[in-house]
Amino acid sequence: MHSSDSFLIEVNGQPIEARPGQTVAAALVAAGIRAFRRSPTGQPRGPFCGMGMCFECLVTVDGQPNVHACLTPARPGMKIITAGQA
Ligand code: FES
Secondary structure, three states, X not given: OOOOOOEEEEXXXXXXXXXXOOEHHXXXXXXXXXXXXXXXXXXXXXXXXOOOOOOOOEEEXXXXXXXXXXXXXXXXXXXXXXXXXX
């Protein structure tokens, strides 16, 4: 769904749409991105608790690694790197 106040963020070099008040995790999942990080054996991992209690949603935000995507509000122009994409 397109909203007139939506904006773009960049995920692994690709633009995706986000909306005001949306977390990075919500924006990624809405865009069909499920793999936020990789387990030690290489399996994809994505948001689990949605409230900052696990570490399944860690991504790199504007060069800062290990940011909880579920706790981070999306901002226009922010650059997200998911694990395995750096
Ligand atoms: S989904 Fe558990 S900390 Fe973000």
